[in-house]
Amino acid sequence: MGKKQILLVEDDPNISEIVSLYLKKEGYEVDKEADGKAGYEAFLKKAYDLIVLDLMLPGMDGYEICRKVRENSNVPVVMLTARGEQDEKIKGLDIGADDYIPKPFDVRELMARVSANLRRRKLDREENKGGGEQRLAYDTLIFNKDAFEVSLDGVSVEIPRREAQLLKYLMEYPNRVFSRTELIENIWGWDFEGEDRVVDLYIKRLRQRLSPKKEASWNIATVWGVGYKFEVDKQ
Numbered sequence: 473m474g475k476k477q478i479l480l481v482e483d484d485p486n487i488s489e490i491v492s493l494y495l496k497k498e499g500y501e502v503d504k505e506a507d508g509k510a511g512y513e514a515f516l517k518k519a520y521d522l523i524v525l526d527l528m529l530p531g532m533d534g535y536e537i538c539r540k541v542r543e544n545s546n547v548p549v550v551m552l553t554a555r556g557e558q559d560e561k562i563k564g565l566d567i568g569a570d571d572y573i574p575k576p577f578d579v580r581e582l583m584a585r586v587s588a589n590l591r592r593r594k595l596d597r598e599e600n601k602g603g604g605e606q607r608l609a610y611d612t613l614i615f616n617k618d619a620f621e622v623s624l625d626g627v628s629v630e631i632p633r634r635e636a637q638l639l640k641y642l643m644e645y646p647n648r649v650f651s652r653t654e655l656i657e658n659i660w661g662w663d664f665e666g667e668d669r670v671v672d673l674y675i676k677r678l679r680q681r682l683s684p685k686k687e688a689s690w691n692i693a694t695v696w697g698v699g700y701k702f703e704v705d706k707q
Contacts, residue, residue, distance in 0.1 A: 475501045476521040476590060481511030481537065482552065483529050487575075491524065494579050495586070508532030512540055520547055522590055524582070527553035527564070535567060542568035546620070546633035548589040552577070565670055566677070568632040588661055608643045610690040610704055613682065615640055625685050634659065635674050635681075642692065642702035651699040675700055 478495055482488040483506045495502045503518070505511035508529035515523065515537075523541065527534035538549055550571040551564045564572050571585050608615040612625045620636060622629045631639065637659050642650070650658075652671040660670075679692055693703040 475499055477518065478502050478586070479505070479511065479514055479518075479520045479523045481505045481508065481514075481523065481529065481534070482526040483507070484526070487526075487552075490579060491582065494583055495524075498583055498587070500586075506530075508534070508537055512537050515541060515545075515547075521593070522548045522550065522586060524550050524552060524586065525569075527551055535563070538564070538567050538569055542632055543630075546636075548593055548633075550582070550585055550589060552582075565634075566673060568634075570634055592661060608640065610643070610646075611688045612684060612686075613688070613690060615643055622682075624682055629681055631678070631681055635678055638671075638674050639678055639682075642700065646690075646702050646704045649695045649698050649701045655699065671700070 476499075478500045480488060480492055480495070480502055482491065482504070485506070488504055488506065492502045492504055503514055503520075505514050506529075509531035511525070511529070512532055525534045525537060529537075534551055534553070538551070541547065541549060548570045549568065550573065551569045552573055552575060553564070554575045570589050573582055573585060606616065606618040608617065612623075614623045615636075616622075617640065620633075622631050622636060622639065638655065641655070641658055655671050675692060675694075682692070689705040691703045693701050695701055
């Protein structure tokens with residue numbers, strides 16, 4: 473099996489060089505770009521396993537790159553930024569980033585985050601290749617686990633990878649209530665260091681994306697003071 477391919481888009485030459493050296497030391501192949509537009513063009517030309525993406529870039533900023541990447545790819549994106557405010561982090565996750573590390577950061581932490589995101593992606597693929605039922609269906613809402621695709625009312629629904637993982641997890645355990653902590657541990661992983669507010673954001677986004685034409689027997693329900701559940705009518 474070949475080495476994992478990492479795209480590093482960072483305009484600070486010192487940070488770029490240090491991060492690149494550490495990534496290569498961990499056994500990854502690394503392509504470096506200092507301009508946002510050049511970084512996005514590099515993504516279009518090659519199948520990367522993960523993108524390390526700075527937020528403030530010349531040519532095209534990290535937000536725009538991430539949006540464009542999410543139009544046709546679920547490749548993990550780890551954002552680097554000098555902005556540490558919670559709202560900026562939520563914005564990054566909202567547009568499809570998988571992880572977010574504010575500068576200054578410990579490069580060893582970044583390596584751990586890269587490894588964790590690659591590991592979770594590998595587990596996703598292995599699970600999807602496994603045996604068993606590959607289709608979750610409730611009324612016209614269908615989750616094809618093999619292709620990791622969602623459709624509603626016969627129409628394909630584009631859902632970012634992490635949101636899709638959350639939906640799949642909830643659908644696999646209908647009517648079971650999960651706390652935000654449980655969802656973070658099972659979807660983002662135990663090493664996730666963000667706020668549990670991110671769960672609320674992803675639930676909100678899923679509800680916006682999944683609006684059936686007719687009254688459905690399912691609902692992504694809030695259980696006040698506890699968490700969330702994929703609620704289905706019991707026949």
